[in-house]
Amino acid sequence: MAALSTTLPLNRDSVCSAHKVVKNHVHRTPVVTNQTLSELASTPTTVENLKDTRFAGRTPAKPVLRLWFKCENLQRIGAFKVRGAFYALHKLSEEPGWLEGGGKEKGVVTHSSGGEEKLKIKILLYPVHGNHAQALALAARENGIKAHIVMPEISIPAKINATKGYGANVIFSGSTSVEREAVTEKVVAETGARLVPPYDHPDIMLGQGTLGLELQDQVESSIASQVNPAGQALRGVYAAAANKTKGNKEGLDAIITPCGGGGMLSGVALSCEGTGIKVFGAEPSHQGADDAKRGYESGERIPTVSSLTVADGLRTPVGVHPWSVIFERRLVSGMYSVTDEEILKTMKLVYERMKMVVEPSACVPLAVALFDEDFRSLVEKEAGEEGWDLGLVFSGGNVAVDALGKLLAGEK
Amino acid sequence: MAALSTTLPLNRDSVCSAHKVVKNHVHRTPVVTNQTLSELASTPTTVENLKDTRFAGRTPAKPVLRLWFKCENLQRIGAFKVRGAFYALHKLSEEPGWLEGGGKEKGVVTHSSGGEEKLKIKILLYPVHGNHAQALALAARENGIKAHIVMPEISIPAKINATKGYGANVIFSGSTSVEREAVTEKVVAETGARLVPPYDHPDIMLGQGTLGLELQDQVESSIASQVNPAGQALRGVYAAAANKTKGNKEGLDAIITPCGGGGMLSGVALSCEGTGIKVFGAEPSHQGADDAKRGYESGERIPTVSSLTVADGLRTPVGVHPWSVIFERRLVSGMYSVTDEEILKTMKLVYERMKMVVEPSACVPLAVALFDEDFRSLVEKEAGEEGWDLGLVFSGGNVAVDALGKLLAGEK
Numbered sequence: 001m002a003a004l005s006t007t008l009p010l011n012r013d014s015v016c017s018a019h020k021v022v023k024n025h026v027h028r029t030p031v032v033t034n035q036t037l038s039e040l041a042s043t044p045t046t047v048e049n050l051k052d053t054r055f056a057g058r059t060p061a062k063p064v065l066r067l068w069f070k071c072e073n074l075q076r077i078g079a080f081k082v083r084g085a086f087y088a089l090h091k092l093s094e095e096p097g098w099l100e101g102g103g104k105e106k107g108v109v110t111h112s113s114g115g116e117e118k119l120k121i122k123i124l125l126y127p128v129h130g131n132h133a134q135a136l137a138l139a140a141r142e143n144g145i146k147a148h149i150v151m152p153e154i155s156i157p158a159k160i161n162a163t164k165g166y167g168a169n170v171i172f173s174g175s176t177s178v179e180r181e182a183v184t185e186k187v188v189a190e191t192g193a194r195l196v197p198p199y200d201h202p203d204i205m206l207g208q209g210t211l212g213l214e215l216q217d218q219v220e221s222s223i224a225s226q227v228n229p230a231g232q233a234l235r236g237v238y239a240a241a242a243n244k245t246k247g248n249k250e251g252l253d254a255i256i257t258p259c260g261g262g263g264m265l266s267g268v269a270l271s272c273e274g275t276g277i278k279v280f281g282a283e284p285s286h287q288g289a290d291d292a293k294r295g296y297e298s299g300e301r302i303p304t305v306s307s308l309t310v311a312d313g314l315r316t317p318v319g320v321h322p323w324s325v326i327f328e329r330r331l332v333s334g335m336y337s338v339t340d341e342e343i344l345k346t347m348k349l350v351y352e353r354m355k356m357v358v359e360p361s362a363c364v365p366l367a368v369a370l371f372d373e374d375f376r377s378l379v380e381k382e383a384g385e386e387g388w389d390l391g392l393v394f395s396g397g398n399v400a401v402d403a404l405g406k407l408l409a410g411e412k
Numbered sequence: 413m414a415a416l417s418t419t420l421p422l423n424r425d426s427v428c429s430a431h432k433v434v435k436n437h438v439h440r441t442p443v444v445t446n447q448t449l450s451e452l453a454s455t456p457t458t459v460e461n462l463k464d465t466r467f468a469g470r471t472p473a474k475p476v477l478r479l480w481f482k483c484e485n486l487q488r489i490g491a492f493k494v495r496g497a498f499y500a501l502h503k504l505s506e507e508p509g510w511l512e513g514g515g516k517e518k519g520v521v522t523h524s525s526g527g528e529e530k531l532k533i534k535i536l537l538y539p540v541h542g543n544h545a546q547a548l549a550l551a552a553r554e555n556g557i558k559a560h561i562v563m564p565e566i567s568i569p570a571k572i573n574a575t576k577g578y579g580a581n582v583i584f585s586g587s588t589s590v591e592r593e594a595v596t597e598k599v600v601a602e603t604g605a606r607l608v609p610p611y612d613h614p615d616i617m618l619g620q621g622t623l624g625l626e627l628q629d630q631v632e633s634s635i636a637s638q639v640n641p642a643g644q645a646l647r648g649v650y651a652a653a654a655n656k657t658k659g660n661k662e663g664l665d666a667i668i669t670p671c672g673g674g675g676m677l678s679g680v681a682l683s684c685e686g687t688g689i690k691v692f693g694a695e696p697s698h699q700g701a702d703d704a705k706r707g708y709e710s711g712e713r714i715p716t717v718s719s720l721t722v723a724d725g726l727r728t729p730v731g732v733h734p735w736s737v738i739f740e741r742r743l744v745s746g747m748y749s750v751t752d753e754e755i756l757k758t759m760k761l762v763y764e765r766m767k768m769v770v771e772p773s774a775c776v777p778l779a780v781a782l783f784d785e786d787f788r789s790l791v792e793k794e795a796g797e798e799g800w801d802l803g804l805v806f807s808g809g810n811v812a813v814d815a816l817g818k819l820l821a822g823e824k
Contacts, residue, residue, distance in 0.1 A: 030642050073767045228441050348813055355485045355769035355809035397767035401760055405817015 001194055002091040002098075007202040010266075012273045015209040018087045025086040025142065026076055029211070030216040031229045031391075032069045034234045036353050041065040041369050042237065042387070055373040063379035064387025065369060066238055068222075068252065070215040071361035073358050073397030080211055080264060080395050081135035081198070087207030089139050089195050107146030110136050111173070111180045112155070112163070130159050131313070131396055132198035135165035148193055150184045158400065171234055187355030190233045199263030209267025212255065215391045216277065220251035223389070244386050247276075253383065254278040255391035256365035259292050259335065260314040263323030264395065269331035277391075278333045280375070281326065282364040284309035285337035292318040293335035296327055310340045310407070313361030313396065338367040338373050346370060350394075350409050357397045360407070365392040413606055414503040415511075419614040422678075422683045422737055430499045430618040431625050437498040437554065438488055439700040441623070443630040443641045443803075444481045447648045448765050453781050454649065454799070467785040475791035476799025477781060478650055480634075480664065482627040485770050485809030489786065492676055492807050493547035493610070494622055497754055499619030500608050501551050518604035519558030521550050523585070523592045524567070524575070542571050543725070543808055544610035549578035562595045562607055570812060605657040609674030612731030621679025624667065625801045628689065632663035635776050635801070656798050659688075665795065667803035668777035671747065672726040672776040674734025676804040676807065681743035689803075690745045692787070697723035697749035705747035722752045722819070725773030725808065748787050751778040758782060760820050761807075769809045772819070777804040 008014035072080035083368035089108070092098055112133040133149045140147035147168040151160060152175040164170055173183035187193055197204070218229060223241045226234045234241065246278040247253045255272065259265045259281035269279040283290040295302045295318065305317045318326065326332040338346075343360050346367040350358050368375050369390060379388050399407070413474075420426035424683050456472040484492040490731040501520070504510055524545035545561045552559035559580040563572060564587040576582050585595035599605055609616070630641060635653045638646045646653065659665045667684065671677045671693035681691040699719035707714045707730065717729045730738065738744040755772055758779040762770050781802060791800050811819070 027642070028644055078767065230439070232440055351769050351813045351816075355490065357763050357767035357769060401763045401820040402817060404763075404820060405814060408813040408816060 001201050002095045002203060003069070003194050004202070006091060006095055008206065010202055010205065010270055012270055012275075014206050015213060015267065015271045018203075018206040019210040019213050021090045022083050022087050022207055025139070026082050027074065028214055029071045029074050031215060031222070031358075032071055032354070033222075033228050033230075033238055034067060034069065034354055035238075037349065037366070038065060038067045038237045040349075041067060045373075052371065056371055059271060061373055061376035061380045063376045064243055064383065064385060065379060066387060066389045067366070067369065067390045068215070068219050068389060069354075070211055070218075070391060070393045072211060073356065073362055073394045075396075077131065077134045077138055078396055078398045079131040079135065080208055080393070081131040082138060083210050084199075084204035084207035084263060084267075085132070085135040085139040085196070087210075088203045089143050089145060089203070091203045092194060093143065093145075103194070104143075104145045106194070107188050108136060108140055108196045109146055109148040109150065109184055109191075109193040110196050110198065111150035112152075112159075131398060133163055133168070133351045134166060136196055137163050137168035141167040146191075146193070148187050148191065150180055150187065152180065156400065167351075173390050182208055185196060197285065199261030199316070200321050202321055204263045205267040205270065205322060205325070207267065208264040208294060209269075209271040211264070211393065212268035212271030215255065215393070216252060216271070216275065219389060219391065223251060240387070241389050247383060247388065251389065252277050252391045253388040254333075255393070256278060256280045256336075256368055257393040258311070258314055258361050258364045258395050259283050259318065259326075260316040260361070262292060262318035262326055264393070265292075265332060266322035266325035269325055273331060279331065280368070281332050281335045282309040282368045283335065283337045284314055284343060284364060286310070286340045289314055290335070290337035292326065293337050295323070296332075296335045299327075301327070303409070309343075311343055311361040313359060334375075334378070336368045336372045338364060338371055342367045342371045344407060351408060356394065357398045357399065358394050359399045362394040362396050413608050413613050414507045414615060418503060418507055418732060420618065422614055422617070422682055424682055424687075426618050427621040427625060427679065427683045431622040434495050434498050435503045435618055436553070438494050440626055441483045441486050443634070444483055444766070444768075445640050445642075446479060446481065446766055447650070449761065449778070450477060450479045450649045452761075453479060457785075462785065468714055470785055473785055473788035473792045475788045476795065476797060477803045478653055478799060479778070479781065480627070480631050480801060480803045481766075482623055482630075482803060482805045483768070484623060485768065485774055485806045487808075489543065489546045489550055490808055490810045491543040491547065491771075492805070493543040494618055495549060495622050495680075496611075496616035496619035496675060497544070497547035497608070499549040499622075500613070500615045501555050501557060503558075503615045504606060505555065514553075514604075515556045515606070518550055519560055520548060520604070520608045521560040521562065521596060521599050521603075521605040522608050522610065523562035523596045524564075524571075543810060545575055545580075546578060548608055549575050549580035553579040558605070559600050560603065562592055562599065564592065568812065601808060605739065611673030611728070612733050614733055616675045617679040617682065617734060617737070618681070620676040621681075621683040623676070623805065624680035624683030627667065627805070628664060628683070628687065629669045631801060631803065633662060644711065652799070653801050656801075658798060659795060659800065661718075663801065664689050664803045665693060665800040666745075667805070668692045668694050668748075668780055668805050669805040670723070670726055670773050670776045671695050672728040672737075672773070674704060674730040674738055675746060676805065677704075678734035678737035680805070681737055682691060685743060691743065692780070693744055693747045694780045695747065695749045695757060696723040696726055696752060696776060698722070698752045701726055702747070702749035704738065705725070705749050707735070708744075708747045711739075714741070721755075723773040723776055725754055725771060726776065746787075746790070748780040749786045750776060750783055754779045754783045756819060763820060768806065769811065770806050771808045771811045774806040774808050
């Protein structure tokens with residue numbers, strides 16, 4: 001990673017600078033609309049449905065929501081992580097002396113983890129760091145930089161092969177995080193490679209934030225031209241998007257992104273600074289994976305998480321740098337969490353209704369829009385009958401397809 | 413169905429007429445490109461890989477293929493069938509005397525079947541007639557016409573609910589085709605409803621053919637503007653599409669569609685008449701489901717099929733009207749068939765690499781492009797190093813998601 005002294009200030013302009021670099025290497029992923037899911041999100045649930053939930057006894061909220069999905073599951077390597085990886089390597093290559101000192105040959109290193117030690121007995125999904133490892137391997141190859149990826153020996157073959165397929169030097173380690181980090185340090189000592197962490201660095205945050213800029217622009221163009229991103233006239237619930245009298249009249253009113261380490265959430269929040277678009281974070285609540293929400297409410301970052309939530313990309317505590325944006329600068333307006341059951345119910349809806357392959361972590365923001373009565377009440381209160389145009393980030397689509405059936409049948 | 417005397421001639425102009433009607437009711441579904449799958453299709457297999465196949469001993473072909481996917485899995489009701497249904501009802505409403513005779517109130521009827529009797533012990537997928545039944549129910553509702561759908565009592569609840577959800581009158585029958593047809597005849601006798609068959613009628617063929625017109629137009633625009641349908645510059649393998657010196661220089665060279673009853677295949681063939689674009693049909697070979705291919709080769713239509721191929725939408729013999737276009741007029745240049753194993757391998761690739769939810773039947777054309785050495789040799793011979801721009805129709809995405817895992821793990 002480039003030295004912290006070389007990073008740009010954490011603001012919207014810097015996200016725009018990052019986008020100028022990143023857009024040459026990644027897909028401008030499509031934004032997709034969906035009538036059925038927008039109608040579902042705009043339909044109040046019943047008192048009966050709330051009975052056995054944390055919202056028991058409430059009057060169901062009546063929000064009006066037009067949903068706009070940013071499809072980073074269709075991104076290169078199947079996840080948004082390439083944005084941060086490409087930008088991080090660009091900044092590294094600009095660091096004074098790095099190239100001259102043989103930086104490309106010394107290379108970069110990261111380790112792939114994320115609850116994977118539990119893999120043998122649990123779910124067969126790529127963990128978030130699997131996405132980061134593949135993203136780094138790809139970005140390094142395209143920049144002519146050597147990449148070392150430290151992986152537990154028990155990693156699933158598909159993941160090892162994918163990472164090797166991008167030309168990375170895969171180094172095996174034991175399966176605990178202590179063992180992985182020891183091997184990583186050894187690689188750094190022996191090769192001089194630079195560590196590129198998955199989220200806790202300003203360059204990564206700015207890189208991930210570029211998806212927020214695209215999403216804003218794509219929705220604005222759609223509403224202005226009254227044509228949806230698939231090239232058809234905006235119709236049904238979306239027709240009302242052009243007639244708002246309050247909120248952000250010409251585009252999105254709010255965005256929800258998943259929050260694991262917080263790299264994407266903080267980057268997207270920066271991309272919205274000064275636009276009037278509210279940004280919210282979404283987490284799984286299972287076994288305390290809602291660390292950012294709890295931290296946000298108590299005022300103190302929670303540095304460790306140990307959860308086997310089905311949203312395996314979000315089993316990480318929020319990082320120090322993201323936290324400074326999310327909480328200290330209040331660029332995120334609120335944090336919400338949903339149960340694993342709600343995440344899987346949402347995932348099933350996405351497969352059935354949108355015909356999209358998404359990983360469980362990617363479904364968490366939509367689960368908030370559909371099932372979190374706190375969020376839904378907020379929308380009702382703030383937007384009334386006009387409703388909100390709400391951006392939701394489908395962060396990735398990397399699932400081990402063999403395990404999909406069990407997942408979608410509600411088993412973990 | 414409207415009387416045969418009222419149907420338009422089976423040619424490209426009639427498909428254009430149908431499109432003027434249909435386009436107001438259905439999505440202009442996106443056309444998607446994919447570098448990885450195009451590269452895979454353009455890579456020769458090995459002698460070793462061919463060893464245990466029907467192509468053992470051959471020298472692997474070296475085709476160059478740029479793939480363009482028409483995403484009818486993103487169509488309304490999740491399948492192309494709405495095109496034929498909307499056009500059929502439009503023609504019916506234009507039939508002299510139908511409206512005046514109380515046609516809307518008498519309604520339309522179809523029966524939903526497709527190997528479903530085996531459902532309890534076999535795969536949980538919606539059969540093709542399930543797609544047709546839902547399509548008819550939707551089109552009838554939007555035209556203010558009553559719809560009766562005859563279904564076996566053992567139908568899966570998701571399907572019954574989906575059909576009821578479109579406002580249709582669901583009538584249960586026994587599970588054999590004899591029982592279903594008896595109930596259907598009774599409905600016709602009692603209500604005066606018109607039978608709308610799933611494929612064997614010129615109006616249905618012309619309606620389904622409209623997707624062929626869109627596909628041609630979408631690919632031509634992409635190549636002319638050098639921008640892919642997602643709005644990015646054509647790059648990688650697709651960059652060569654604009655520099656062809658032979659074949660169809662400005663657009664598609666060929667299209668492969670699935671072939672069950674042949675409604676879509678014959679309609680697409682009509683949409684390509686006179687354009688120079690070759691059209692091919694793709695079938696599963698399992699348990700003789702390749703009836704159209706065998707008929708095409710022997711010169712005689714095969715009127716019955718009894719197959720439990722995993723491509724459950726294609727368990728149907730080709731119809732009389734489609735056959736007249738496919739074989740008698742030779743508007744289809746060839747038929748190819750693939751094994752269930754090849755179909756499932758292809759399906760897994762689509763989920764992993766394209767992040768698209770498709771049903772097994774939808775994967776059959778891509779399976780031909782990837783695995784059928786006869787087809788691949790033909791492309792090599794005809795197109796050489798310039799290769800072909802090949803349209804592939806993803807016909808639908810209606811799978812029972814709970815069953816996906818088993819399917820994708822290669823179990824049936």
